[in-house]
Amino acid sequence: MNLARKLACVVVLVVCALSLAANWLAPAGYTRQFREAPSAPPSRQHWLGTDEVGRDRFARLLYGTRISLLLAPAAALVSTVLAALVGGLAGYVGGIWLRLARGFTDLFLSLPWLFLLIAVRALLPLNVSPLVSVLITFLILGLLGWAASARVLSTSADALRNSDFVLQARASGLHGLRLFLVHVLPNLKPVLYAQFWISIPVFILSEANLGILGLGVTEPLPSWGSLLRELEGLISFREEPWRLVPLLLLVVVMTSFQLLLSNEEVTA
Amino acid sequence: MPRRKTLLWKLARHLGTIAALVLLGGLLSATLVRLAPGFDADERELDPSLNAESVRALHQSRAGEHNILSFYVGYLRGAVHGDLGTSHALGQPVQSLLRERWPVTVRVAGLGLLLAWLLASALAFTACLWRRPAYEILGTTVSGAFLCIPAAVLALLSVILNAPGYLAIAFIVFPKIYRYSRSLLAKAYALPHILAARARGLGEVRILAWHVLPVAGPQMIALAGVTVSIALGASIPVESLCGLPGIGQLAWQAALSRDLPLLVNLTVLVTLVTLLANSGADVMTYMLNPHDAQGA
Numbered sequence: 001m002n003l004a005r006k007l008a009c010v011v012v013l014v015v016c017a018l019s020l021a022a023n024w025l026a027p028a029g030y031t032r033q034f035r036e037a038p039s040a041p042p043s044r045q046h047w048l049g050t051d052e053v054g055r056d057r058f059a060r061l062l063y064g065t066r067i068s069l070l071l072a073p074a075a076a077l078v079s080t081v082l083a084a085l086v087g088g089l090a091g092y093v094g095g096i097w098l099r100l101a102r103g104f105t106d107l108f109l110s111l112p113w114l115f116l117l118i119a120v121r122a123l124l125p126l127n128v129s130p131l132v133s134v135l136i137t138f139l140i141l142g143l144l145g146w147a148a149s150a151r152v153l154s155t156s157a158d159a160l161r162n163s164d165f166v167l168q169a170r171a172s173g174l175h176g177l178r179l180f181l182v183h184v185l186p187n188l189k190p191v192l193y194a195q196f197w198i199s200i201p202v203f204i205l206s207e208a209n210l211g212i213l214g215l216g217v218t219e220p221l222p223s224w225g226s227l228l229r230e231l232e233g234l235i236s237f238r239e240e241p242w243r244l245v246p247l248l249l250l251v252v253v254m255t256s257f258q259l260l261l262s263n264e265e266v267t268a
Numbered sequence: 269m270p271r272r273k274t275l276l277w278k279l280a281r282h283l284g285t286i287a288a289l290v291l292l293g294g295l296l297s298a299t300l301v302r303l304a305p306g307f308d309a310d311e312r313e314l315d316p317s318l319n320a321e322s323v324r325a326l327h328q329s330r331a332g333e334h335n336i337l338s339f340y341v342g343y344l345r346g347a348v349h350g351d352l353g354t355s356h357a358l359g360q361p362v363q364s365l366l367r368e369r370w371p372v373t374v375r376v377a378g379l380g381l382l383l384a385w386l387l388a389s390a391l392a393f394t395a396c397l398w399r400r401p402a403y404e405i406l407g408t409t410v411s412g413a414f415l416c417i418p419a420a421v422l423a424l425l426s427v428i429l430n431a432p433g434y435l436a437i438a439f440i441v442f443p444k445i446y447r448y449s450r451s452l453l454a455k456a457y458a459l460p461h462i463l464a465a466r467a468r469g470l471g472e473v474r475i476l477a478w479h480v481l482p483v484a485g486p487q488m489i490a491l492a493g494v495t496v497s498i499a500l501g502a503s504i505p506v507e508s509l510c511g512l513p514g515i516g517q518l519a520w521q522a523a524l525s526r527d528l529p530l531l532v533n534l535t536v537l538v539t540l541v542t543l544l545a546n547s548g549a550d551v552m553t554y555m556l557n558p559h560d561a562q563g564a
Binding site for chain 1: 289292293296297300301303304305412413415416417418419420421424425428497498500501502504505508509519520522523524526528531534535538539542543546
């Protein structure tokens with residue numbers, strides 16, 4: 001592991017730890033309104049100032065980071081499992097199933113990602129409680145984000161199906177699920193891990209996009225999307241530069257993920 | 269002629285696949301729309317001035333939409349005759365909405381795409397031709413930074429900085445083009461015959477034009493097809509947040525107001541454009557280099 005990757009790993013771990021410690025670092029919580037100080041600049045009491053309704057921006061940033069950073073991996077897990085089921089199994093079985101799976105995957109990939117997201121999000125109720133909106137947002141990401149991973153997995157599983165050691169195992173009498181679990185799945189693991197890690201930053205960015213467009217996590221729950229939405233009212237950067245802190249944090253975390261991923265992608 | 273025959277066969281196959289995928293995509297969208305919560309609800313029924321008979325008439329007007337297949341067949345029949353239905357939220361025919369909005373998206377996404385390709389190609393080719401670490405670092409850092417920023421934030425930044433919307437689309441698409449084309453060029457430059465050409469004293473521009481581009485070119489054309497889809501996706505946040513009345517803004521408005529008939533039409537339209545762009549890239553690759561394309 002080179003220095004840049006070590007540093008990226010430390011950054012992601014520190015940000016995760018800080019967001020998990022939100023209850024202690026920002027005991028006021030993300031909903032408490034300081035009505036006497038709406039839109040206040042940074043101070044000793046409010047490190048990043050307060051928003052228009054007097055809520056502490058630092059607390060909202062910590063809780064929002066927690067939601068985005070914890071639920072994006074959960075969505076990535078859902079999408080990787082689906083990709084393994086659709087792409088991995090179809091690649092292993094081959095024939096008509098592989099062609100069908102690839103056709104289905106192509107259909108999913110023929111629509112721009114953001115377009116697919118907002119179209120499916122619009123099919124579900126928009127006026128829901130904040131907790132339900134979090135679940136819907138990340139569940140949609142997980143359920144729709146499998147197609148690209150499934151394509152990669154189907155190609156890898158197809159190559160494994162025709163590899164010498166699988167043919168030899170087959171000739172030795174190993175078939176079906178046992179052959180898949182003993183010989184194919186362990187060799188698909190690196191691809192599965194890579195697809196899982198690749199999906200996390202994609203889902204973080206997608207949630208941010210949905211949130212800014214008003215189709216993500218609803219108020220008062222904070223997420224990176226809803227925090228970045230506050231930039232909408234910004235007239236110039238000089239006016240309130242502290243409002244750019246969520247964007248800076250997002251860029252730092254995304255850069256760290258990019259640095260962490262470079263090797264995983266090569267392995268895949 | 270066999271080449272013309274193969275080309276025609278390729279075109280027919282692509283058109284067949286596009287038609288099948290669009291029909292299937294439309295059916296899936298119609299199914300999802302039909303199953304979506306609140307599909308059956310009509311706010312007009314809440315109007316206290318309507319009597320029971322009027323409410324029943326409103327119910328009956330939507331009776332054909334209950335069965336998914338008949339709903340979809342009815343939609344297709346209307347589409348063949350140029351009737352794509354009426355937008356619930358905007359109260360206008362979908363066809364006229366698409367006709368009004370499409371040119372804006374073509375202009376904004378087209379300009380953005382052009383700018384992104386110019387910027388990415390200039391950086392990628394410069395890095396390959398001059399082979400200085402500074403160019404490599406510059407390209408990687410700039411593209412990496414833009415990859416880390418959500419498309420909607422780039423759109424917001426363009427509003428704050430008073431920049432045109434196509435510039436935001438350009439910066440959303442640019443990192444994807446740069447990263448992929450840089451990697452393609454690097455792979456092509458690593459081939460042994462490039463080393464041999466260099467050893468023979470061939471100039472860098474000639475190596476690029478005669479030996480590198482023929483290798484990397486087909487995949488770059490395929491990338492061009494994919495970038496159309498990326499630009500269309502980027503047009504949603506850019507048009508919505510920059511106030512540009514295009515297809516992207518229409519999709520966003522349809523999503524916010526749960527205008528499901530409009531969403532189905534937009535889904536079919538965007539799928540069609542994306543598939544046409546990808547198929548066009550594939551056919552162009554074949555026309556430029558039929559032997560390699562056949563081998564692939």
